[in-house]
Amino acid sequence: MIEIAPLAIGATDLATGTAPHTGAVNGLSVSLSPAEPRVRLSLRAKDVGVLSAALGRALPERIGTQLDGIARLGPDEWHALLPEGSPVPAVSGQPLSVVDVTARSVGFTVEGPGAVAALIRGCPLDLANFAPGRATRTVFETVEIQLWAMAPDRFHVEVWRSFAPWLWHSIADGIV
């Protein structure tokens, strides 16, 4: 008899790594490491000008791109990854939404000549054509992630906290 249930339960033993996991994918070296803490903000507005004014800073215009730590995820949605300690703007009564989601996600850095190979094991995007400056929500297999191309061969991955152990190990599994 093949026991099915314990297979899934085995996943509960997983924990997100706290130190870099290094190795190679397809012979190309790559490291997976926890990203430094960030302040995360979900920023919403129909009018980019209103949001830009409220924040006092420029926002990326094209969906799927990032500018100075803020990515435009959708027509009325931006996501900020700001240095730890950055204040959460207090705005109210305006046609916009700022929500502190700092604790919602954790970040990983995937870096090295094998970074694309490590990520396309589960991400269906053509990452060889996902240049630095791009950022988007997408998936790694069944799990939603945000993927930010930070530099050639360096990606930042955001994932909701409870999916992080599975994602860490799923990426690490291919780095040998």
Place this chain on the structure above:
Amino acid sequence: MILIHCPYCEEDRPEVEFTYGGEAHIARPLDPSALTDSEWEGYLYIRSNTRGLHAERWRHAHGCARFFNAVRDTVSDRFEVTYKTGEARPAKITQTGGAA
């Protein structure tokens, strides 16, 4: 796995990022209480179930998160066109004639 052109992201993205949302262009009545039971039934339940070109809703759930509309051929699974929520079904795509 098909590719779907997201009209907001303006690029082709893999199907696994999307969810299906049923037939398009069925607006919720502004005053449902003014509708007869049979009119309300029509809004709630009655769909065209088209064989061929079908206008339908999709959501780029794991991308820009927006709902949008598409005309897809239900026989070939080919997307003829996608367009933003609120835009009219493109005139050239007709139910019977295909893309003119």
Place this chain on the structure above:
Amino acid sequence: MSGYRLSSGGRVDRSRALSFSFDGAGYQGFAGDTLASALVASGVTLFGRSFKYHRPRGLLATGVEEPNALVSVDRGPARVTPNVRAPQVSLHEGLVAESQNRWPSLKFDVVSINDRFSALFPAGFYNKTFMWPRSAWEKLYEPVIRRLAGLGDSPVTRDPDHYDATYAHCEVLVVGGGIAGIEAALEAAKMGSRVILIDEQDELGGAALADPALWSTLDALTAQLFAADNITVLTRTTAFGYYHQNFVGASQQLTDHLAPSEAQGPREKLWRIRAGEVVLAQGAIERPLVFNGNDVPGVMLASAGRTLALRYGVAVGRAVVIMAAHDSGWRDALALIEAGVHVAAIVDIRTVVPADLADAARAAGIALHLGSAITAVAGRHAVKGVTVAAGGTGPAHKIACDAVLMAGGWTPSVHLWSQAKGSLVWNEAWGTYLPGKPQEKCRVVGAGAGAWHFGSGAITSVLPNSLPVSRQKAFVDFQNDVKARDIQLAVQEGFRSIEHIKRYTTNGMATDQGKTSNLNALQIASGVLGRPVTEIGLTTFRPPYTPQTFGALMGHHKDALFQPVRKSVIDDWATAQGAVFENVANWRRARYFPKGGEDMDAAVARECRAVRQSVGIFDASTLGKIEVVGPDAAEFLNRMYTNPWKALQPGRCRYGLLLREDGFITDDGVSARMADDRFHLTTTTGGAPRVLGMMEDYLQTEWSDLDVWLTSTTEQWAVIALQGPRARDVIASLVGGIDLSPEAFPHMAVREGTIAGVPTRLFRVSFTGELGFEINVPASEGRKVWEAIFDAGQPYGITPYGTETMHVLRAEKGFIIVGQDTDGTMTPGDMGLDWAVGKKKPDFVGKRSLARPEMTRKGRKQFIGLLTEDPQELLEEGAQVVTNPDAPIPVPMIGHVTSSYHSATLGRTIALAVIADGRARIGETIFVPMADKVIRAKVTAPMFYDPEGSRLND
């Protein structure tokens, strides 16, 4: 010649001998051999038993089209792979393989008695014979048939191997690494494209590997291939599925060609390739000829004989007869002679063949029989000779031989092309379908497109014979034991479409998918029907092209990585406390915390008492949470939920009931107004993504004029529920900036402040009926705050409790759980929640449906409580409720039990149920019939404890 190994030639490395075993006997081969070539070299002719008649079968082919030589490869416990084609098994030291479908042994197989009575097993035999009685199918016929008609055995233990998967993108994908494929890849690479070339063999070259004259060309081309940095070459990789928009699935074997001791890392890798253009260079498959005795071991395709000799240096026999209908058989005969194989005769169905071929054959000393056919093959486990007759019916004479090679012409491999919905065009001259117009950006090159140099041939169906077809052992589909006679019979019995003929005869099914049989079956059916092949249709080509392991298809989703199991930040603490867990949606949640050998009932009773008498602590972090922000936030919630939201003051909470547009309850939860333009919503654990998706749908597509935005904050907040009369005392010393007094902080209020130094949104809410708080803190701080509260609660005997206790406590209060007490057909009225419906609101989602006559009619099921007459009798959740258990069957059922528990608080069992006109039945006795008894219970209001709610407001 040692055995059947030629003294020279081929691509095997004669300096590296490898030992292996087949059916327990030891053999030797060389590096570069396949299991098939090494066995043939050792004189083995018998490879397996056929599926239905258990006839002895030998090797037919040397490629993916092999239908007979299916073996099980044993790489150790739990690593037995059944149904592997022997010609596709690369030989390695210590390889262990077994034949299949035979008992007790391959040479002496008891079930081959089927063959003696094969006249009793015509097409459709199973369908006709095992029809009645119906019950015998499951118990008798199917198990017996399965035992007799088996392919290999599936492993019964867990697969210890590990699999990999990846996506890949390229501008050009080339499937097939023969010369045509390599040239296509090189050409594409010159344009700067990313190119992937995949080939199923362990060596590139395809058909050229059996053509030494091409080896230098091949070497030059492969050198260019590997020198190009934009070409990825994947060998031992099979493209098994071609899906929309040039999405191709392929599986790569990584370790099966290695000795188990050398195998490291994943066994197979799934490639999910998106290509701009696909170039199919899969070549063509040789067609067998259909004649009496064509399945005797030793009868094989001419291309196989050629490949064995020229690629592997193995002679198929010491005296070979070629049965040809095509020029290619003549070329193969000449090549065999050159390689040192004795060809005794060429029999060709044609009376005229190209003069150059005939001259060359005569010069080589081969006897020629033109306009003739083999009419019988002598031998059972191996060919001993053939009978040849002019025109098939003329005077017969015998030729001694130990191998027969069939050259029936060529069939382009159009499987992937057809999967991609490319059209096929019938070519009458070649008697085959060729690729026509593509649906995808795809083209076919080489022999797969009909661009071959094999010459020409005659199109035949069954070779002429004086025996009637019904008495011939003339096989069409070797794997499924379909004879020419079965196809004829199917047609005579009225089947006209090839799709029906296929299913009736099983032609072209199973692992083979008709690679060698489809065209012959079409020709025979066409002949019997007297209609052209094109009118009979063609069976549909579906993925996978060849059988795939489940492991490859699962990729890395195995064991711990099978699927994400979501855990809250308190999970580690609960684990350390010995909690027993359950899965709720994708989450795992602590179900109860047993102490000192307690069972669940004992633990839950203790936990319940603790909450009712002092204080309990519960991890509610998995509750769905949505931050609703914007000037129109209240207006939006007013439209979504049944109850009014506009007048809710900041700092206050409200229970929200969410319907679908059809009026049925889909979710509920307590939500708080944090500011005029900001709400903190909660949803059920399982409903969180659905509710957010539903709200986004209305917001984006119906009410896009509203200025409000939704943000999932489920994982932002850890939620610690602290419930019980001492809850306030526990947190009093930890909370900063909040006046906890009942006057300043009443039930259903929310305050912001700190707890244990961490910013918090503190809710005063209760799902237990006791004084309670739900303490929201950033998830990153959840564990720290939980432990601070747990420490502070020690003087009060603070008790951690799990989901089971939570369920019992809420049931005592009659609080519903959406999805347990409701089933998607319950209205607010049904559940006694009319109080939560805003009567004055002109509209909300689902309101119009509530006005339908069906939703208000008498007789709808209503939510009530049940108390069994025996207070210790526990009803079963899901059990049906009746008013008269003695009524004739079918007994009318009026509803069912939705929740049922032992209540430690009440010292008895309690249950919740939905039954027709339930509220009008309060006080009545109803019956719950079980298998062994009928349980009597009294209908009560769904509220068993503190109906005034006085404890909530303490």
